[in-house]
Amino acid sequence: MSGSSQEFNNCLKQFRLHNRMNLFMTLVVQVIVVITNVSLAFFIMMIVNSMEQKNQSLFFCSMLFMLLVVVIYFLFSTLLKYFKNLYMKRALSQFKKYVFEKILKKSISEFNNEFSGKFISAFTNDLNSIEMNYLNGNIAIFNYAVMFFIAILAMAYVNLVITLCVLFGCLIPVAVSLILGKKLVAKERKTSDENATFVDQIKDLLNGFLEIKSFKAENEVLALFGEQNFTLEETKRERRDTNDTMLIAGQISSLVVIIIIFILGIIFIFKGTMTIASVLGCVQLSNYITDPIKQLVSLISNKKASIGLISKLADIIKERVNQAVKEIHINEIKRGITLKDVTLKYEEGPYILNHINMVFSKGKSYAIVGGSGSGKSTLIKLMLGYFENYGGKVEYDDKELSTINLDSLYDVVSVIQQNVFLFDKSIKNNITMFKEFDEEKMEHAISLAGLKNLIAKKGEDYNCGESGSNLSGGEKQRISIARCLLRETPVLLMDEATASLDNATAYLVENQILQIEGITRIIVTHRLEESLLRKYDEILVMRDGRIEEAGNFEKLMKAGGYFSALFLVAKEGCCES
Numbered sequence: 001m002s003g004s005s006q007e008f009n010n011c012l013k014q015f016r017l018h019n020r021m022n023l024f025m026t027l028v029v030q031v032i033v034v035i036t037n038v039s040l041a042f043f044i045m046m047i048v049n050s051m052e053q054k055n056q057s058l059f060f061c062s063m064l065f066m067l068l069v070v071v072i073y074f075l076f077s078t079l080l081k082y083f084k085n086l087y088m089k090r091a092l093s094q095f096k097k098y099v100f101e102k103i104l105k106k107s108i109s110e111f112n113n114e115f116s117g118k119f120i121s122a123f124t125n126d127l128n129s130i131e132m133n134y135l136n137g138n139i140a141i142f143n144y145a146v147m148f149f150i151a152i153l154a155m156a157y158v159n160l161v162i163t164l165c166v167l168f169g170c171l172i173p174v175a176v177s178l179i180l181g182k183k184l185v186a187k188e189r190k191t192s193d194e195n196a197t198f199v200d201q202i203k204d205l206l207n208g209f210l211e212i213k214s215f216k217a218e219n220e221v222l223a224l225f226g227e228q229n230f231t232l233e234e235t236k237r238e239r240r241d242t243n244d245t246m247l248i249a250g251q252i253s254s255l256v257v258i259i260i261i262f263i264l265g266i267i268f269i270f271k272g273t274m275t276i277a278s279v280l281g282c283v284q285l286s287n288y289i290t291d292p293i294k295q296l297v298s299l300i301s302n303k304k305a306s307i308g309l310i311s312k313l314a315d316i317i318k319e320r321v322n323q324a325v326k327e328i329h330i331n332e333i334k335r336g337i338t339l340k341d342v343t344l345k346y347e348e349g350p351y352i353l354n355h356i357n358m359v360f361s362k363g364k365s366y367a368i369v370g371g372s373g374s375g376k377s378t379l380i381k382l383m384l385g386y387f388e389n390y391g392g393k394v395e396y397d398d399k400e401l402s403t404i405n406l407d408s409l410y411d412v413v414s415v416i417q418q419n420v421f422l423f424d425k426s427i428k429n430n431i432t433m434f435k436e437f438d439e440e441k442m443e444h445a446i447s448l449a450g451l452k453n454l455i456a457k458k459g460e461d462y463n464c465g466e467s468g469s470n471l472s473g474g475e476k477q478r479i480s481i482a483r484c485l486l487r488e489t490p491v492l493l494m495d496e497a498t499a500s501l502d503n504a505t506a507y508l509v510e511n512q513i514l515q516i517e518g519i520t521r522i523i524v525t526h527r528l529e530e531s532l533l534r535k536y537d538e539i540l541v542m543r544d545g546r547i548e549e550a551g552n553f554e555k556l557m558k559a560g561g562y563f564s565a566l567f568l569v570a571k572e573g574c575c576e577s
């Protein structure tokens with residue numbers, strides 16, 4: 001079985017898990033509700049018969065019958081509501097949890113290769129469609145199928161010829177559905193894809209709200225929005241069009257059926273083989289035949305379309321990386337990290353990392369410096385298992401990165417990046433990432449990250465706001481530094497982690513991190529401050545994806561090469577400012 005179909009089956013399993021009894025009860029109760037519905041036709045026949053025959057006792061009998069039907073209907077539709085809602089609740093919550101769990105299991109590289117709009121759209125638009133058209137749809141299909149068969153049996157009991165002719169009239173919508181069904185599936189999938197692009201764009205545009213306002217780019221952005229908005233709505237229009245064509249076919253079929261019943265009914269009344277009551281009964285029963293046909297046509301097509309969405313979701317969440325090759329677990333670093341002839345490029349572009357050779361020894365500190373775009377962040381991302389298509393070798397001790405289980409890697413390596421993400425939760429939760437930590441360890445990390453004053457002022461339960469909007473850039477960054485230091489991993493990677501801090505705080509934090517004993521630090525920095533740079537065991541100078549020079553501060557300055565030029569320019573800039 002392929003990964004996708006295995007995942008597809010797992011998705012469907014979530015609807016049934018611990019939920020079979022609720023579904024079974026829903027279906028049983030549904031049958032009883034349908035029978036009470038169909039019995040209305042017999043009530044009409046009894047009433048009309050009592051009128052034709054002026055038979056009072058038959059009239060009272062039919063009224064009593066109807067009263068009983070209403071009571072049964074009330075009781076069972078209440079039960080139906082109860083079991084159906086219970087089934088839906090469990091099915092959807094389990095399904096969503098499963099999908100989200102699968103997304104969380106994705107590797108960083110997998111997640112970044114897919115548009116996150118795809119995931120958001122899957123959780124909004126696609127899930128709504130799956131709820132409506134698959135879960136609700138399945139129950140509705142069962143309801144109408146039962147209604148159709150019971151009504152056919154009841155009508156055959158009243159008049160077999162009329163029943164056969166009615167069935168013939170029902171062929172119109174069935175034929176239309178067969179013709180248009182496949183189109184609808186394709187259109188539902190296209191709508192889902194367009195919606196994912198739309199969500200992606202909205203996310204992107206709203207993230208840049210400040211830039212849009214300050215550059216007065218509202219009109220240009222509105223035009224960009226308008227294009228995708230139009231494409232999405234056009235796709236939805238096409239989908240609705242196909243759906244409506246099927247509904248029209250259903251309506252025409254109902255009219256044809258009613259005409260057939262009346263024509264045949266009059267013939268049979270003239271022949272004396274049918275009464276007015278039974279013709280009216282057939283008309284009422286025909287509703288329970290044409291209505292299901294009308295509904296079933298679009299319900300089945302919509303269900304097929306939503307199955308397409310489940311399979312698309314299964315495709316998104318299925319594991320792409322062969323986990324078998326990533327089964328090596330590491331829990332410590334004994335010697336260090338070695339890069340052997342590492343190369344990397346994005347698709348068809350130039351090499352971003354160009355034959356890098358480097359040994360990062362355990363417990364030492366390394367600074368990575370270099371001009372903008374020289375590949376510093378890419379190198380950090382590479383060591384975090386961000387890329388799968390690199391050349392050469394990246395070894396943690398003697399274990400190749402591509403074979404290491406990434407969960408275990410993140411027990412050993414942590415990263416602080418320039419772009420900080422904070423959750424809309426308290427400062428404490430943002431530092432601990434919702435885990436329990438020793439009070440003493442917490443205080444130590446808070447102190448190293450220079451957060452003591454902030455916590456004294458606002459308290460650790462202070463809410464950070466959406467994406468940390470209630471805090472300054474520097475405060476957010478210090479929280480992310482504390483978050484990382486709290487984990488006390490043997491390897492710490494930092495990518496411009498102090499960029500939004502003022503000079504004094506940045507110096508303090510970097511200095512404190514350089515004093516932590518026993519951990520391996522690899523720090524990308526733009527701050528070429530002599531007293532700090534002297535504390536690094538080695539400085540790697542990157543240029544165009546290569547390591548141009550490497551050595552300690554003194555050696556590099558003596559060499560008078562690229563580093564010393566960078567250092568002098570930075571020093572001059574600093575003195576001028």
Ligand SMILES: Nc1ncnc2c1ncn2[C@@H]1O[C@H](COP(=O)(O)OP(=O)(O)OP(=O)(O)O)[C@@H](O)[C@H]1O
Nearest residue numbers: 346349352370371372373374375376377378379542
């Ligand atoms: N997703 C991507 N697709 C294509 N090219 C990319 C991508 N990300 C980065 N690059 C390119 O890779 C090169 C190295 O980028 P990287 O972010 O590693 O540089 P950097 O040295 O960290 O720069 P800076 O100091 O400005 O942060 C740049 O030329 C950049 O344009």
